[in-house]
Amino acid sequence: xxKLSIWFSVPSTAILMNRLHxxxxxxxxxxxxxxxxxxxxxxxxxxxxxxxxxxSVIENLYGPTELTIxxxxxxxxxxxxxxxxxxxxxxxxxxxxxMKVLVVDADLHEVNPGETGELLMTGPQLTxxxxxxxxxxEKAFVTPPGYSEIFYRTGDRVxxxxxxxxxxxxxxxMDNQIKIQGYxxxxxxxxxxxxxxxxxEQAIAIGWPVTxxxxxxxxxxxxxxxxxxxxxxxxxxKRLPPYMHVRExxxxxxxxxxxxxxxxxxxxxxxxxxxxxxxx
Numbered sequence: 001x002x003k004l005s006i007w008f009s010v011p012s013t014a015i016l017m018n019r020l021h022x023x024x025x026x027x028x029x030x031x032x033x034x035x036x037x038x039x040x041x042x043x044x045x046x047x048x049x050x051x052x053x054x055x056s057v058i059e060n061l062y063g064p065t066e067l068t069i070x071x072x073x074x075x076x077x078x079x080x081x082x083x084x085x086x087x088x089x090x091x092x093x094x095x096x097x098x099m100k101v102l103v104v105d106a107d108l109h110e111v112n113p114g115e116t117g118e119l120l121m122t123g124p125q126l127t128x129x130x131x132x133x134x135x136x137x138e139k140a141f142v143t144p145p146g147y148s149e150i151f152y153r154t155g156d157r158v159x160x161x162x163x164x165x166x167x168x169x170x171x172x173x174m175d176n177q178i179k180i181q182g183y184x185x186x187x188x189x190x191x192x193x194x195x196x197x198x199x200x201e202q203a204i205a206i207g208w209p210v211t212x213x214x215x216x217x218x219x220x221x222x223x224x225x226x227x228x229x230x231x232x233x234x235x236x237x238k239r240l241p242p243y244m245h246v247r248e249x250x251x252x253x254x255x256x257x258x259x260x261x262x263x264x265x266x267x268x269x270x271x272x273x274x275x276x277x278x279x280x
Contacts, residue, residue, distance in 0.1 A: 036060055118156065180207060221249075
């Protein structure tokens with residue numbers, strides 16, 4: 001009704017709008033710029049959005065609070081962007097002018113082009129550290145070998161572009177890569193298969209039950225009221241190796257969110273803990 005021309009929100013808001021049947025084709029013709037930030041942006045959300053907002057440029061912004069909210073940018077291109085998405089997630093693009101990016105291994109050495117690692121960033125948007133928390137600051141704000149600048153460790157796993165023209169690709173949190181029965185598993189990969197196989201917008205995989213080395217298996221949470229979970233489990237077994245098989249699927253009308261509007265994985269773990277305690 002107000003004919004708004006600029007939109008800025010977390011992707012979860014667009015997912016909620018879709019559930020409320022608000023993203024009908026051509027429904028928001030006045031939007032000319034749509035910005036998403038704060039969490040990973042699923043490509044399905046962008047596809048729905050571009051149909052509802054046919055005249056809008058769509059951009060994905062990335063950046064933690066320690067780097068002043070947004071410090072990389074990716075502009076969606078309907079002709080080329082689908083090929084650049086990985087794990088069903090839109091790339092985070094290129095750093096803002098003045099910001100410097102490193103993709104490093106566990107020893108903070110830069111990985112080769114095309115390889116994955118933790119994203120480090122520095123530049124004029126870098127904060128000085130955590131207020132009255134020197135130990136936390138020392139862990140998160142580091143000087144990699146061969147550099148004199150202080151970089152912030154984002155804790156995000158990305159793929160270093162093979163060439164400068166290619167975008168940074170977000171692959172999930174470093175702590176979302178866990179070991180299951182001795183195998184290293186990227187939860188984002190499982191979640192991408194879950195979203196596609198179940199036809200849902202939000203799917204979260206949790207390592208459960210927890211073991212000293214990681215987890216013994218996986219439990220999936222889907223943002224949907226009900227679903228034929230047995231049929232889904234069979235479909236997943238055909239697409240995932242045995243050590244990545246989901247043991248149980250739980251359906252929730254909506255995902256729990258934290259104070260920042262992001263899916264609260266800790267709340268989902270607490271649900272598993274509660275159900276495990278009740279059985280014991």
